[in-house]
Amino acid sequence: MADEAILTALRDAHDVEVLDALRGFVEDAKTVATTISAAMMTFVGVVFSISLAAVQMAAVLRWTELVDLRFAEIRGCSADTPQVTRRQFAGFDDPTLLAPENQREPLTRHHELLTRAMERVFPDPVDRAFALRPDRQGIG
Missing domain, CATH: 1.20.5 (Single alpha-helices involved in coiled-coils or other helix-helix interfaces)
Structure with missing residues (x-):
């Protein structure tokens, strides 16, 4: 009006x-x-x-394939970046504790693969220890 x-x-x-x-x-x-x-x-x-x-x-991929997809690609692209590896190691904690026994194998396998990658990429024990330490913030 x-x-x-x-x-x-x-x-x-x-x-x-x-x-x-x-x-x-x-x-x-x-x-x-x-x-x-x-x-x-x-x-x-x-x-x-x-x-x-x-x-x-997610409907097509099974648990193992989802874990492989998540961890293999990140490990392949950033094994030499401690900020990423530390977050990745922290990312194993909750799923490994919460996953049923039959779903823990791929998590354990990728944890071991990432650890071996750190041994290759960081020959210095101090640098390797730093990269292997879980940290949800990367470097916090």
């Missing part, structure tokens, strides 16, 4: 420039709202697609 009164007053005052400016503002606002809405829908679609892919992948 108040908007109509403002528009009527502007029309009666023949203030066409202000009316045109208001119309332009409304059109710009509509464009912005439409663009934001489209971007949000795209974002939601991407998140949904990623989530769906993860669920489908």
